[in-house]
Amino acid sequence: xxxxxxxxxxxxxxxxxxxxxxxxxxxxxxxxxxxxxxxxxxxxxxxxxxxxxxxxxxxxxxxxxxxxxxxxxxxxxxxxxxxxxxxxxxxxxxxxxxxxxxxxxxxxxxxxxxxxxxxxxxxxxxxxxxxxxxxxxxxxxxxxxxxxxxxxxxxxxxxx
Numbered sequence: 001x002x003x004x005x006x007x008x009x010x011x012x013x014x015x016x017x018x019x020x021x022x023x024x025x026x027x028x029x030x031x032x033x034x035x036x037x038x039x040x041x042x043x044x045x046x047x048x049x050x051x052x053x054x055x056x057x058x059x060x061x062x063x064x065x066x067x068x069x070x071x072x073x074x075x076x077x078x079x080x081x082x083x084x085x086x087x088x089x090x091x092x093x094x095x096x097x098x099x100x101x102x103x104x105x106x107x108x109x110x111x112x113x114x115x116x117x118x119x120x121x122x123x124x125x126x127x128x129x130x131x132x133x134x135x136x137x138x139x140x141x142x143x144x145x146x147x148x149x150x151x152x153x154x155x156x157x158x159x160x
Contacts, residue, residue: 011066013122018065020121028059034068040119090152097151107145110135 021029021037029037031051038046046054060068100108100116110131117123117131138146138154146154 014066014069015062016121018062028061029065030059031055031057034060034065093152093155094148096155097148100151107143107147108135108151109145 017037018029021033023033031048034055035046035048035051038051052058055064055068057064097108098104100112102112102115113131113135114123134154135144135146138150140150140153141147
C-alpha cells in the first residue's frame with residue numbers, strides 16, 4: 001500500500017518527507033523513523049527485524065532513502081503487474097483510502113487530504129487550493145468530497 005500512496009511523489013516530495021521523518025535533524029533516517037513513516041502510511045507489514053534485514057543498515061541518508069523508495073516501488077509495481085491480482089490492488093486502494101478518510105465516514109474531504117499531506121510533510125500553503133481543485137476534479141457526483149469509487153478512479157488515472 002505504501003506504493004499506492006507514494007507512487008505519485010516527486011523527488012522534491014520525497015526530500016520533504018525525508019526531512020520531516022528525520023526527527024532529530026541529523027541527515028539520517030533511522031530504522032525507527034522509517035518504520036514510523038511506514039506505519040503512518042498504513043504499511044506496517046515489516047517488523048523491525050525484517051526492516052533491518054531489508055535495509056541492511058541502522059539508518060539511511062537521503063540517497064539511500066530514495067533508493068529504498070525506488071526499490072519498494074519497483075517491487076510493488078512488479079508484483080501488481082506480474083501476478084496482477086485485481087483483488088490485491090482493490091485491497092491496497094481501500095487501505096489507502098482509509099488513511100485519507102480520517103473520520104471513517106466513507107468520504108475524503110479537502111480538509112482530510114490536507115491533514116494527511118501535512119502528516120507526510122507534503123503540505124505547504126499553496127496546496128490548499130490544489131486540494132480543493134483535486135477533489136473537485138475527481139468529484140463526479142459534485143458533493144464536494146471523494147467516495148471510494150472516485151478515489152479509485154483518481155489513483156488509477158494518476159498512476160497511468
